[in-house]
Amino acid sequence: MSLLVLRGAVEQGLIYALVALGLYISYRTLDIADLTTDGTFTLGAAVSAVFVVQGQPLLGVVLAFCSGALAGFVTALLQTKLGVQPILAGIITMTALYSVNLTVMGKPNVNFLKENTVYTFAESLFGGALGALLGSALITGVLCVLLVLFLRTQLGLSLRATGDNRDMVAASSINPAFTTTVGLCLANAVVALSGALLAQYQKFADNTMGNGMVVIGLASLIIGEVLFGRRARRTLVRGVAAAAVGAVVYRIIVAAAIALHVDAKSMKLVSAVIVAAAIAAPALRDKVLFYKKRGEAKRNAG
DSSP states (O other): OOHHHHHHHHHHHHHHHHHHHHHIIIIIISOOOOTTHHHHHHHHHHHHHHHHHTTOHHHHHHHHHHHHHHHHHHHHHHHHTTOOOHHHHHHHHHHHHHHHHHHHHSSSEEEOTTSOOHHHHHHHHHOTTTHHHHHHHHHHHHHHHHHHHHHTSHHHHHHHHHHHOHHHHHHTTOOHHHHHHHHHHHHHHHHHHHHHHHHHHHTEEETTTTTTHHHHHHHHHHHHHHHHOTHHHHOHHHHHHHHHHHHHHHHHHHHHHHHTTOOGGGHHHHHHHHHHHHHHHHHHHHHHHHHHHHHHHHHHHO
Protein backbone atom coordinates (compact mmCIF):
# COMPACT_ATOMS: atom_id res chain seq x y z
CA MET A 1 0.00 0.00 0.00
CA SER A 2 1.51 3.31 -1.11
CA LEU A 3 1.82 6.37 1.11
CA LEU A 4 -0.72 8.16 -1.08
CA VAL A 5 -3.30 5.42 -0.51
CA LEU A 6 -2.49 5.37 3.21
CA ARG A 7 -2.93 9.14 3.45
CA GLY A 8 -6.29 8.91 1.68
CA ALA A 9 -7.40 6.17 4.08
CA VAL A 10 -6.45 8.28 7.09
CA GLU A 11 -8.23 11.32 5.65
CA GLN A 12 -11.41 9.34 5.11
CA GLY A 13 -11.01 7.66 8.48
CA LEU A 14 -10.93 11.03 10.21
CA ILE A 15 -14.17 11.97 8.45
CA TYR A 16 -15.85 8.65 9.29
CA ALA A 17 -14.65 9.12 12.87
CA LEU A 18 -17.53 11.56 13.29
CA VAL A 19 -19.95 8.70 12.56
CA ALA A 20 -18.27 6.65 15.26
CA LEU A 21 -18.54 9.60 17.66
CA GLY A 22 -22.23 9.94 16.86
CA LEU A 23 -22.78 6.28 17.62
CA TYR A 24 -20.70 6.65 20.77
CA ILE A 25 -23.32 9.14 21.96
CA SER A 26 -26.38 7.09 20.96
CA TYR A 27 -25.14 3.52 21.38
CA ARG A 28 -22.55 3.70 24.14
CA THR A 29 -23.80 6.68 26.15
CA LEU A 30 -27.59 6.46 25.76
CA ASP A 31 -27.64 2.69 25.13
CA ILE A 32 -29.91 3.16 22.10
CA ALA A 33 -29.40 1.34 18.82
CA ASP A 34 -30.23 4.28 16.55
CA LEU A 35 -30.66 3.23 12.93
CA THR A 36 -31.39 6.79 11.85
CA THR A 37 -27.65 7.05 11.16
CA ASP A 38 -27.86 5.69 7.60
CA GLY A 39 -30.38 8.33 6.53
CA THR A 40 -28.83 11.16 8.54
CA PHE A 41 -25.41 10.64 6.95
CA THR A 42 -26.92 11.01 3.49
CA LEU A 43 -28.99 13.99 4.64
CA GLY A 44 -25.82 15.81 5.68
CA ALA A 45 -24.21 15.02 2.34
CA ALA A 46 -27.29 16.18 0.41
CA VAL A 47 -27.62 19.50 2.25
CA SER A 48 -23.89 20.12 1.94
CA ALA A 49 -23.88 19.36 -1.79
CA VAL A 50 -26.77 21.70 -2.52
CA PHE A 51 -25.05 24.64 -0.82
CA VAL A 52 -21.66 23.88 -2.38
CA VAL A 53 -23.28 24.19 -5.80
CA GLN A 54 -24.61 27.57 -4.66
CA GLY A 55 -21.09 28.64 -3.66
CA GLN A 56 -21.65 28.35 0.12
CA PRO A 57 -19.67 25.29 1.30
CA LEU A 58 -19.24 26.45 4.90
CA LEU A 59 -22.92 27.29 5.25
CA GLY A 60 -23.68 23.86 3.83
CA VAL A 61 -21.68 22.20 6.61
CA VAL A 62 -23.43 24.25 9.31
CA LEU A 63 -26.90 23.56 7.94
CA ALA A 64 -26.06 19.88 7.50
CA PHE A 65 -25.25 19.75 11.22
CA CYS A 66 -28.58 21.42 12.03
CA SER A 67 -30.55 19.15 9.68
CA GLY A 68 -29.02 16.10 11.35
CA ALA A 69 -30.15 17.42 14.72
CA LEU A 70 -33.66 17.81 13.32
CA ALA A 71 -33.66 14.20 12.10
CA GLY A 72 -32.54 13.08 15.55
CA PHE A 73 -35.36 15.12 17.08
CA VAL A 74 -37.91 13.26 14.94
CA THR A 75 -36.53 9.90 16.07
CA ALA A 76 -36.56 11.04 19.70
CA LEU A 77 -40.14 12.30 19.33
CA LEU A 78 -41.26 8.91 18.04
CA GLN A 79 -39.61 7.21 21.00
CA THR A 80 -40.44 9.52 23.87
CA LYS A 81 -43.88 10.88 22.92
CA LEU A 82 -45.42 8.23 20.67
CA GLY A 83 -44.06 5.14 22.42
CA VAL A 84 -42.32 3.68 19.37
CA GLN A 85 -39.52 1.23 20.13
CA PRO A 86 -36.04 2.77 19.57
CA ILE A 87 -35.08 0.44 16.71
CA LEU A 88 -38.41 0.94 14.94
CA ALA A 89 -38.23 4.71 15.45
CA GLY A 90 -34.82 4.76 13.77
CA ILE A 91 -36.07 2.63 10.88
CA ILE A 92 -39.10 4.88 10.36
CA THR A 93 -37.00 8.06 10.28
CA MET A 94 -34.34 6.45 8.09
CA THR A 95 -37.01 5.34 5.59
CA ALA A 96 -38.57 8.79 5.51
CA LEU A 97 -35.17 10.40 5.00
CA TYR A 98 -34.69 8.51 1.74
CA SER A 99 -37.45 10.61 0.16
CA VAL A 100 -36.33 13.74 1.99
CA ASN A 101 -32.78 13.38 0.68
CA LEU A 102 -34.02 12.91 -2.88
CA THR A 103 -36.13 16.04 -2.51
CA VAL A 104 -33.19 18.04 -1.14
CA MET A 105 -30.86 17.08 -3.99
CA GLY A 106 -33.56 17.07 -6.66
CA LYS A 107 -31.97 13.98 -8.22
CA PRO A 108 -30.25 10.76 -7.06
CA ASN A 109 -26.75 12.25 -7.11
CA VAL A 110 -24.97 15.59 -7.38
CA ASN A 111 -21.49 16.24 -8.80
CA PHE A 112 -19.59 19.42 -8.01
CA LEU A 113 -16.05 18.66 -9.20
CA LYS A 114 -15.33 22.24 -10.21
CA GLU A 115 -16.77 23.91 -7.12
CA ASN A 116 -14.86 25.16 -4.08
CA THR A 117 -15.34 23.24 -0.82
CA VAL A 118 -14.11 23.53 2.76
CA TYR A 119 -11.22 21.32 1.68
CA THR A 120 -10.29 23.82 -0.99
CA PHE A 121 -9.91 26.34 1.80
CA ALA A 122 -7.98 23.83 3.93
CA GLU A 123 -5.57 23.16 1.08
CA SER A 124 -4.91 26.86 0.63
CA LEU A 125 -4.43 27.26 4.39
CA PHE A 126 -2.27 24.22 5.17
CA GLY A 127 -0.79 23.46 1.77
CA GLY A 128 -2.08 21.37 -1.10
CA ALA A 129 -0.55 18.02 -0.17
CA LEU A 130 -1.62 17.84 3.47
CA GLY A 131 -4.56 20.26 3.44
CA ALA A 132 -7.31 17.64 3.51
CA LEU A 133 -5.51 15.56 6.15
CA LEU A 134 -4.83 18.46 8.49
CA GLY A 135 -8.28 19.95 7.92
CA SER A 136 -10.02 16.67 8.77
CA ALA A 137 -7.74 16.11 11.77
CA LEU A 138 -8.48 19.60 13.07
CA ILE A 139 -12.26 19.22 12.75
CA THR A 140 -12.31 15.76 14.31
CA GLY A 141 -9.91 16.76 17.10
CA VAL A 142 -11.91 19.85 18.02
CA LEU A 143 -15.15 17.87 18.00
CA CYS A 144 -13.64 15.18 20.26
CA VAL A 145 -12.58 17.84 22.77
CA LEU A 146 -15.98 19.55 22.66
CA LEU A 147 -17.75 16.22 23.12
CA VAL A 148 -15.66 15.35 26.18
CA LEU A 149 -16.28 18.79 27.66
CA PHE A 150 -20.02 18.54 27.00
CA LEU A 151 -20.35 15.08 28.56
CA ARG A 152 -18.70 16.45 31.70
CA THR A 153 -21.29 19.20 32.12
CA GLN A 154 -24.40 18.73 34.25
CA LEU A 155 -26.49 18.05 31.14
CA GLY A 156 -23.86 15.66 29.82
CA LEU A 157 -23.74 13.78 33.12
CA SER A 158 -27.54 13.55 33.07
CA LEU A 159 -27.35 12.15 29.55
CA ARG A 160 -24.79 9.54 30.62
CA ALA A 161 -26.88 8.63 33.66
CA THR A 162 -29.92 8.14 31.41
CA GLY A 163 -28.06 5.50 29.46
CA ASP A 164 -26.93 3.76 32.65
CA ASN A 165 -30.26 3.66 34.50
CA ARG A 166 -33.37 5.44 33.23
CA ASP A 167 -35.46 4.55 36.27
CA MET A 168 -32.91 6.05 38.62
CA VAL A 169 -32.71 9.19 36.49
CA ALA A 170 -36.50 9.57 36.53
CA ALA A 171 -36.50 9.14 40.31
CA SER A 172 -33.86 11.89 40.58
CA SER A 173 -36.19 14.50 39.01
CA ILE A 174 -34.35 14.37 35.68
CA ASN A 175 -36.57 14.05 32.63
CA PRO A 176 -35.21 11.04 30.64
CA ALA A 177 -37.28 12.05 27.61
CA PHE A 178 -35.44 15.38 27.48
CA THR A 179 -31.96 13.87 27.87
CA THR A 180 -32.78 11.22 25.28
CA THR A 181 -33.88 13.92 22.85
CA VAL A 182 -30.73 15.96 23.44
CA GLY A 183 -28.55 12.89 22.96
CA LEU A 184 -30.20 11.75 19.74
CA CYS A 185 -30.18 15.27 18.29
CA LEU A 186 -26.47 15.63 19.04
CA ALA A 187 -25.59 12.15 17.77
CA ASN A 188 -27.37 12.62 14.45
CA ALA A 189 -26.03 16.15 14.05
CA VAL A 190 -22.48 14.78 14.29
CA VAL A 191 -23.28 11.99 11.82
CA ALA A 192 -24.75 14.50 9.36
CA LEU A 193 -21.60 16.60 9.74
CA SER A 194 -19.59 13.55 8.72
CA GLY A 195 -21.76 13.11 5.62
CA ALA A 196 -21.35 16.79 4.75
CA LEU A 197 -17.57 16.61 5.01
CA LEU A 198 -17.33 13.38 3.03
CA ALA A 199 -19.44 14.84 0.22
CA GLN A 200 -17.18 17.88 0.05
CA TYR A 201 -14.07 15.70 0.31
CA GLN A 202 -15.04 13.54 -2.68
CA LYS A 203 -17.02 16.34 -4.43
CA PHE A 204 -19.92 14.01 -4.92
CA ALA A 205 -23.15 13.19 -3.09
CA ASP A 206 -25.36 10.18 -3.72
CA ASN A 207 -28.66 9.12 -2.17
CA THR A 208 -27.26 5.68 -1.28
CA MET A 209 -23.96 6.77 0.27
CA GLY A 210 -25.27 6.27 3.80
CA ASN A 211 -26.11 2.58 3.32
CA GLY A 212 -24.39 0.45 5.95
CA MET A 213 -23.13 3.45 7.92
CA VAL A 214 -24.36 1.98 11.21
CA VAL A 215 -22.22 -1.11 10.61
CA ILE A 216 -19.17 0.99 9.78
CA GLY A 217 -19.65 3.14 12.86
CA LEU A 218 -20.12 0.18 15.20
CA ALA A 219 -17.11 -1.58 13.70
CA SER A 220 -15.02 1.55 14.31
CA LEU A 221 -16.22 1.73 17.91
CA ILE A 222 -15.41 -1.89 18.62
CA ILE A 223 -12.02 -1.80 16.87
CA GLY A 224 -11.07 1.26 18.91
CA GLU A 225 -12.19 -0.37 22.15
CA VAL A 226 -10.15 -3.47 21.35
CA LEU A 227 -7.07 -1.30 20.73
CA PHE A 228 -7.59 0.84 23.86
CA GLY A 229 -8.54 -2.05 26.14
CA ARG A 230 -11.39 -2.46 28.61
CA ARG A 231 -10.88 0.99 30.11
CA ALA A 232 -12.19 2.52 26.88
CA ARG A 233 -15.74 1.81 28.09
CA ARG A 234 -15.17 3.14 31.59
CA THR A 235 -13.14 6.27 30.83
CA LEU A 236 -14.72 9.14 28.88
CA VAL A 237 -11.55 10.42 27.19
CA ARG A 238 -10.44 6.91 26.24
CA GLY A 239 -13.88 6.09 24.89
CA VAL A 240 -14.03 9.14 22.64
CA ALA A 241 -10.44 8.63 21.48
CA ALA A 242 -11.11 4.95 20.82
CA ALA A 243 -14.07 5.80 18.57
CA ALA A 244 -11.98 8.22 16.48
CA VAL A 245 -8.91 6.00 16.23
CA GLY A 246 -11.04 2.94 15.46
CA ALA A 247 -12.56 4.68 12.44
CA VAL A 248 -9.11 5.48 11.06
CA VAL A 249 -7.92 1.90 11.59
CA TYR A 250 -11.06 0.57 9.91
CA ARG A 251 -10.44 2.67 6.80
CA ILE A 252 -6.80 1.57 6.70
CA ILE A 253 -7.92 -2.08 6.80
CA VAL A 254 -10.37 -1.44 3.95
CA ALA A 255 -7.66 0.37 1.96
CA ALA A 256 -5.32 -2.57 2.54
CA ALA A 257 -7.97 -4.94 1.19
CA ILE A 258 -8.36 -2.77 -1.91
CA ALA A 259 -4.57 -2.67 -2.34
CA LEU A 260 -4.59 -6.47 -2.30
CA HIS A 261 -6.92 -6.30 -5.34
CA VAL A 262 -10.02 -7.59 -3.58
CA ASP A 263 -12.95 -7.48 -6.01
CA ALA A 264 -15.37 -4.62 -5.58
CA LYS A 265 -18.23 -7.13 -5.29
CA SER A 266 -16.47 -8.69 -2.29
CA MET A 267 -15.99 -5.46 -0.30
CA LYS A 268 -19.23 -5.95 1.63
CA LEU A 269 -17.98 -9.39 2.60
CA VAL A 270 -14.67 -7.88 3.71
CA SER A 271 -16.53 -5.30 5.79
CA ALA A 272 -18.62 -8.03 7.40
CA VAL A 273 -15.49 -10.02 8.25
CA ILE A 274 -13.88 -6.92 9.79
CA VAL A 275 -16.97 -6.28 11.92
CA ALA A 276 -17.22 -9.92 13.00
CA ALA A 277 -13.51 -10.03 13.87
CA ALA A 278 -13.75 -6.79 15.85
CA ILE A 279 -16.78 -8.01 17.81
CA ALA A 280 -15.26 -11.43 18.48
CA ALA A 281 -11.80 -10.11 19.41
CA PRO A 282 -12.53 -9.41 23.13
CA ALA A 283 -14.14 -12.84 23.63
CA LEU A 284 -11.29 -14.59 21.81
CA ARG A 285 -8.74 -12.66 23.87
CA ASP A 286 -10.46 -13.70 27.10
CA LYS A 287 -10.47 -17.34 26.02
CA VAL A 288 -6.79 -17.22 25.13
CA LEU A 289 -5.97 -15.71 28.53
CA PHE A 290 -8.15 -18.31 30.27
CA TYR A 291 -6.48 -21.27 28.59
CA LYS A 292 -3.07 -19.70 29.18
CA LYS A 293 -3.73 -19.31 32.90
CA ARG A 294 -5.18 -22.81 33.13
CA GLY A 295 -2.10 -24.21 31.44
CA GLU A 296 0.15 -22.33 33.87
CA ALA A 297 -1.88 -23.62 36.81
CA LYS A 298 -1.55 -27.19 35.58
CA ARG A 299 2.21 -26.80 35.14
CA ASN A 300 2.57 -25.33 38.62
CA ALA A 301 0.44 -28.11 40.10
CA GLY A 302 2.49 -30.72 38.33
